[in-house]
Amino acid sequence: MDQSTADAPPVSPADLEVCPAFAKLTNSQRREFLDLASRHRFSAGETILHEGRETRCLWFILSGSCEVVKARPDGGDRVLATLDAGALFGEMSFFSPAPHSADVRATGECVVLRMSAENWEVLEQIGLRPAFHIARQTAAVMSDRLRCMDEWITRVLAETSDPTDRAKRTDEWNEFRSKLFGA
Template sequence: MQVTEDDLACCGIFRELTPAHRREFLELVEVREYEAGRTILEEGGETRNIWFIIAGVCRVEMETDNGETHELARLERGSLFGEMSFFNPAPHSASVIADTDVRVLRMSSEQFAQLEISGLRPAYHIARETAVILSERLRKMDEWVSKLVARDSEEPQRQEWAEFRAKLYTNWEF
């Protein structure tokens, strides 16, 4: 399957890469296609891949303790997913399902390591831009949870949230 410059241009993460750096990236990644309804990434699974959506729409779902499934987000062309487990090995926190037919670029952690060796600049750029995306998502989540706790919680829950935030920002051991 051929990947075009337009495919990469849809992902902001690739816009600043030179054509040579884009070629280095494309030599390492795999193009994958998923039919609508297919699970791409399963909650609890432990893959070390990052996916870049170049066509289609996915939904992110999480199962609650009582077995209900809730949609967390919709990801469109230009989005990425799998980044948390890619950079910090741990089980996936949610599932990603193809809502429409989807075409993605998939990079494994091993392929990223090859990119670091052969072309440090594109690897650095991808990691930096992914950190920006993660920071924006964390900021939105923090704002949302803070509003939720302030609106709907009594003092014990507010205190619990304050303690959790203190741990999150000062101590990396939970």
């Protein structure tokens, strides 16, 4: 069942060329995906994903941009990243069911595709090859994001001026990494 928003523009297989996740798919395979995805338009400032909620959807930005925003303990927000057309988000909760770790909100008008976990299962049944290529590209995105986070934290630790504080934080980081990669 198509759950696209009424004001979302139609999307053709050629429109998916903006997203690397669809690069190796044929137009027929892109059509299979589009038949199962829903289209949505968001205005500037609208929240697409809410931190703490679980939607189990994979999102692809076709036009516009979004920002990934993490709530701070003091009640403010911290923008973690800006995602432009071609980017995907929601992958962590999609492939490993859990609440979203941050909000994602539109920075201007944007058009996105949403693939639900239920429709993903249908895609796997009718078109395993497209599902494989999209999942593989998603894994590459997740890997790149993890690598960037690792490099950033390593740089922050190196820039910590107090040697005692740096040693303590480095030990914490190493302990966290051993849990992360040992699990």
